[in-house]
Amino acid sequence: MRTSLSVHDLSFTWPDGSTVVTGLDLAIGPGRHGLVGLNGSGKSTLLKLVAGQLTPTTGTVTTAGTLAYLPQDPGSDPRRTIAEVLAIADTLAALSRMEAGDVRESDYDVIGDDWDIAERTAAELGRLGLGHLELDRTVATLSGGELVLLSLAALLLRRPAVLLLDEPTNNLDGEARARLIEAVAGWRGTLLVVSHDRALLNAMDDIAELRGGEVRWYGGGFDAYEAQVAAEQEAAERAVRAAETDVKAQKRDLVESQAKLASHARQGRARAARGDLPRILVGGRKRAAQVTAGRVTGVHQERLAGAASRLDEAEAAVRDDREIRVDLPDTAVPPRREVLLLEGVRPAFGDLELDLDVRGPERIGLTGRNGAGKTSLLRTITGELAPAGGRIEMKVPWRYLPQAMDLLVPELTVAENIARIAPDASETERRSRLARFLFRGRDADQPASTLSGGERLRATLASLLLAEPAPQLLLLDEPTNNLDLPSIRHLVEALRSYEGAFIVVSHDERFLDDLELTRRIQV
Known part of the structure; x- marks a missing residue:
């Protein structure tokens, strides 16, 4: 499948020195892709880097075709009209002049290929439940949810090849969410959505999780992602229990071997004290015992270190998503x-x-x-x-x-x-x-x-x-x-x-x- 959006060796560090991503590689083709991750993992920052809102410390971002980006809180000057937010005011004015017989050469450049912009605008607004809005109405009269949908409509009218949406269902009521999800489900380009909305994420073809500065892909929507993560965590917890058991066993074996070696050493010292063996033979046996003790102890310590390392790896695979506590x-x-x-x-x-x-x-x-x-x-x-x-x-x-x-x-x-x-x-x-x-x-x-x-x-x-x-x-x-x-x-x-x-x-x-x-x- 061809790549519509690629990120290579991307790194970003805030001015205070905190690092968000380091050496990130990402390739996305056509389709609907959800991006999830813990707060602070860098999801919104990644979208801003891809959209050019932030400059990466190192690395490159490449897109095939035009890109459009909807931030979490798409603000707008309250004095602007709906037509201005949709970026169609100049085009409509040019079309209106032509219909009135006032033909200007510059208007052809303004209109470009958007001769049907009025019809497409009406269809897009209607699809998003905004058909009741008059184009000369000001943004100040809109609710937060209406502004989000209007900002999305403005992007859709541009027909971008790549569309980035950051928490697009924020502030939307149930009906508006359903309309947005329906619009997203019919998207035929490349879509990357950061969201916590289960219904929206379940409309995705796959889910990417950003965790620890790396991206991992899961097939299917959010329910499938959750099921896969739950299965992984169950396996990880079993691995931790097995590794803990192994560490305990290796510690026990080390203690037992050291106890046996200590017992043999005591017996050797006792026989030497009684004079049961010639002095030269006692010395040889003592050196041999020390070599054997060192070898046996080294083997058990190596096994214990290996078990401890496997436990560390197993514990690292178990997610530690901490909880907020309020006891005031x-x-x-x-x-x-x-x-x-x-x-x-x-x-x-x-x-x-x-x-x-x-x-x-x-x-x-x-x-x-x-x-x-x-x-x-x-x-x-x-x-x-x-x-x-x-x-x-x-x-x-x-x-x-x-x-x-x-x-x-x-x-x-x-x-x-x-x-x-x-x-x-x-x-x-x-x-x-x-x-x-x-x-x-x-x-x-x-x-x-x-x-x-x-x-x-x-x-x-x-x-x-x-x-x-x-x-x-x-x-x-x-x-x-x-x-x-x-x-x-x-x-x-x-x-x-x-x-x-x-x-x-x-x-x-x-x-x-x-x-x-x-x-x-x-x-």
Whole structure:
């Protein structure tokens, strides 16, 4: 199969000296390919390197044909129109002039081969559920999910040979996700997708896992990948148990052989002391015994070293995906204590109006279509937006996790960011607390600007929960965006162990099911 995208001897190091990949080789042909890996493994960085958003330290990237790239959070000037985001405004204007009889030579260059751009645009927008959008509408009026789909439509209209998508289902409701997955399933070029969305990954032809700076391929979608990894881990754990048994056996044999040699030596010394043997014969036997002892001990030590080496190899094959731990008693809320009261609250954006009484350690999920006003509601509760109507009464300390996760100061390290929000805690206490969120040792000294999406969420979550005073209410807006699947499981465990109340906005149905919510509110 021909190669559409190739990476040779690719290395990249951040300015602070932290290395993401070293000597990476990768070749991808036509088809739909998923890319998975732990947070911080370098998935998004790899896409940026391939897309030319970052310059590799060494190595080359080669693509056959045009390449298009959709980042995790495709921002846009809110004043731009939909036609401008789609990059068709000039082409439509040129076509309009020609239809009016105003023929200009330069317009032929603007139009190129896009004489059917209006029809193709309407079809693409309709396929992605955006057919209701007028081309002169501004980006400021769109929801986050609509902007993602619009940005994807802009790429699809360019008909690239290679398409890179980084977490494209972030912020999408169930219907929008289904439309995006359908569009991806019909892709006929070369597609590389970084995602934690199981349904999207199951639409892939194969899955590539980036781990330890190397890429390994698995045939089939995500379910097949998980089954293969589970089988590998079962075999690896069996190998560890066998290697541990072998190490114990070799240690036992070494001890037993040394005990026998020591016994023989004692017997020889006793016979020599009694004068049973001539002195010259005693000396010869002693030297021979020493040679034999050295040889026997060397053999057993070599066998033990070999067994220990096999154990190291077996243990290296077992994955150690650490877990987030949250055990913060100050966040606890007594049952039935009133936490938040909303009476007829109407956010400034969307058509939502809500009455809500949150008590005790309730877990509330807020779901609904893109543009319904869920994010606006959270921003209204926090006071970031003024309500269009209604009353809000906050009864406990709270913290808000926005979609943008922009609570960290980029120039500061993770530890320095935590020091900002918990100034009264000692350095040792802050480091100990950060370790619960998997920032141990040098990991806590990384600048926030160099963190991956998942690492940034962990650091942000740490800054929320370790703040002073301790929050007894969390407001979470799409917290699984940019998280790999192990981290989503860890986040579920963290929120389950959190003793306060929370309201979470999410389109991730599996995530919401796993949280074991006390209430779901459809808006």
